[in-house]
Amino acid sequence: MPIDSTSGYPATPDAVLALLTDEQFLRDRAAALGAQVQELTVTGRSTTTRLAAPTAGIPPVFARFVGSSVSVTEHSSWTLDGDGGHRSDLDVQAEVFGRVVQVTGERRLVPDGTGTRSTVTGEATVDAPLIGRQAEGAVRELVGVVLRREDELLRRRLG
Numbered sequence: 001m002p003i004d005s006t007s008g009y010p011a012t013p014d015a016v017l018a019l020l021t022d023e024q025f026l027r028d029r030a031a032a033l034g035a036q037v038q039e040l041t042v043t044g045r046s047t048t049t050r051l052a053a054p055t056a057g058i059p060p061v062f063a064r065f066v067g068s069s070v071s072v073t074e075h076s077s078w079t080l081d082g083d084g085g086h087r088s089d090l091d092v093q094a095e096v097f098g099r100v101v102q103v104t105g106e107r108r109l110v111p112d113g114t115g116t117r118s119t120v121t122g123e124a125t126v127d128a129p130l131i132g133r134q135a136e137g138a139v140r141e142l143v144g145v146v147l148r149r150e151d152e153l154l155r156r157r158l159g
Contacts, residue, residue: 025157071094
C-alpha cells in the first residue's frame with residue numbers, strides 16, 4: 001500500500017535533521033503518540049527507536065489480533081543528498097502474532113526556498129494471508145497519523 005506525504009518547515013534541512021536525530025525530540029515524539037520508549041539509540045545521524053505503541057484507534061477487524069500495544073522498531077540512517085539536503089531509508093517493523101508488518105521507502109529533506117520540504121514515500125506490507133491488503137491500508141493510515149503528529153511537533157520546535 002503506497003505512502004506519500006509532503007510537509008514544509010521554516011528551517012534548513014540541517015536544522016530539521018538535527019531535531020529528527022535528537023534524543024529528546026524522539027522521546028517527545030513517542031509521548032505525542034502515546035507510546036512508551038523501550039529502547040532509543042542515537043549515534044550521529046543514525047537512530048534506532050523501539051516503542052510500545054498503543055493500538056487504540058485501529059480498525060475493529062484487527063483489534064482482536066493485537067493487545068493494547070505493539071512493539072514497533074524504527075531505524076533511520078541519514079546521509080547527505082546531492083542537492084544540499086539529506087535522505088534516509090524508511091525501515092519500520094512490527095510483529096503481530098508472528099506476522100511481519102513493515103514500512104519501507106525513503107525520507108528526504110530538501111532545501112525549498114528559505115525552508116525545507118520533507119517527503120516520505122514508501123510501501124506498507126503485512127505478511128498475512130486473506131487480510132494482508134486490508135491490514136496494509138490500516139498501516140498506511142497509522143503512518144499518516146504518526147507523520148501528522150511528528151509534523152506538529154517539528155513545527156512547534158522550529159518556530
